[in-house]
Amino acid sequence: MQLTGKIALVTGAARGLGKGCAEAILERGAKVALLDTNESVGQETAAAFTLKYGADVCTFVLCDVTDKDQLEGAFQQVVDRFGGLDLVVNNAGILNELDWEKCINVNLVSVVRGCNLGLRYMGKRNGGNGGLIINMASVAGIYAFPASVYAATKAGVVGLTRSLGMDYKFDKDGVRVNALCPSFTATSLLDEFNASTEDRREMDDMVERGGLLQIPDVVKGFAKLLDDDDRNGAALEVTLQGLKYYGYESGPWDRA
Numbered sequence: 253m254q255l256t257g258k259i260a261l262v263t264g265a266a267r268g269l270g271k272g273c274a275e276a277i278l279e280r281g282a283k284v285a286l287l288d289t290n291e292s293v294g295q296e297t298a299a300a301f302t303l304k305y306g307a308d309v310c311t312f313v314l315c316d317v318t319d320k321d322q323l324e325g326a327f328q329q330v331v332d333r334f335g336g337l338d339l340v341v342n343n344a345g346i347l348n349e350l351d352w353e354k355c356i357n358v359n360l361v362s363v364v365r366g367c368n369l370g371l372r373y374m375g376k377r378n379g380g381n382g383g384l385i386i387n388m389a390s391v392a393g394i395y396a397f398p399a400s401v402y403a404a405t406k407a408g409v410v411g412l413t414r415s416l417g418m419d420y421k422f423d424k425d426g427v428r429v430n431a432l433c434p435s436f437t438a439t440s441l442l443d444e445f446n447a448s449t450e451d452r453r454e455m456d457d458m459v460e461r462g463g464l465l466q467i468p469d470v471v472k473g474f475a476k477l478l479d480d481d482d483r484n485g486a487a488l489e490v491t492l493q494g495l496k497y498y499g500y501e502s503g504p505w506d507r508a
């Protein structure tokens with residue numbers, strides 16, 4: 253996607269992978285709105301980006317993505333402020349197996365809403381110009397992962413992405429939808445998550461065996477999704493072995 257002069261919205265962008273993706277968008281000459289519940293860090297991030305990339309290319313919007321009205325209001329605020337919308341990155345996510353309903357609300361319900369809002373503002377059937385939605389899933393949504401609810405939310409994001417990325421939907425809206433599926437990445441999420449001791453132990457062991465990505469490794473995968481204009485409904489894995497589109501068999505209805 254040619255991003256010069258385009259307008260993007262990234263959820264959970266105050267820090268971590270969302271911040272990294274937002275900076276990749278700014279580096280490509282687009283404007284970006286950072287949505288997050290963390291106002292102090294979010295404002296700091298926006299100020300740092302403004303200093304680095306210029307005035308009026310980055311704004312922070314305080315938003316809890318689990319609050320329907322806040323999320324809708326944030327999208328409208330971004331469109332009013334920047335004059336349109338071309339790219340939505342549904343990135344905000346938590347790992348909390350204790351408050352698993354919250355985990356589902358942040359990681360899946362909010363991503364459904366974010367996709368619907370993206371289609372509302374970018375979809376050609378609604379008068380939009382088309383666009384791109386990138387959902388931050390995880391390899392935990394593809395392969396077995398100790399934190400069950402977290403894994404279910406990420407598998408849900410992959411399934412949502414596959415469905416929204418079907419050709420007949422693109423024909424109507426002109427909006428591509430893809431998922432990014434990183435493995436373990438050194439961010440605050442790994443220090444702040446809530447899971448059982450045995451799940452933590454298993455994840456410790458998985459990190460020992462599979463290694464730990466750094467944010468720039470994941471941003472490379474994000475950049476690939478920005479550049480691969482022919483991809484729709486795809487899931488791009490990011491591991492220490494590199495970037496790989498997850499190969500899906502065609503559905504039973506497509507096999508001769």
Ligand SMILES: NC(=O)C1=CN([C@@H]2O[C@H](COP(=O)(O)OP(=O)(O)OC[C@H]3O[C@@H](n4cnc5c(N)ncnc54)[C@H](O)[C@@H]3O)[C@@H](O)[C@H]2O)C=CC1
Nearest residue numbers: 264268269288289316317343344345390436437439440441
């Ligand atoms: N760190 C990892 O190993 C991996 C992370 N991911 C996914 O990447 C995404 C970003 O995670 P990280 O950058 O690692 O974590 P992080 O904790 O560093 O950043 C998450 C950001 O989302 C914000 N956020 C949380 N709940 C929110 C809400 N209700 N409304 C708005 N903002 C909210 C937080 O304030 C924070 O700024 C998540 O969806 C996570 O599941 C995927 C694969 C691996």
Ligand SMILES: CC/C=C\CC(=O)/C=C/C=C\C=C\C=C\[C@@H](O)[C@@H](O)C/C=C\CCC(=O)O
Nearest residue numbers: 347390391392434435436438439442455456459
């Ligand atoms: C197959 C796993 C794929 C993706 C992981 C994912 O989506 C989310 C993971 C979220 C939390 C993982 C926490 C793991 C914690 C422990 O294993 C620690 O050993 C993590 C290792 C280092 C943390 C300190 C650092 O950031 O360097």
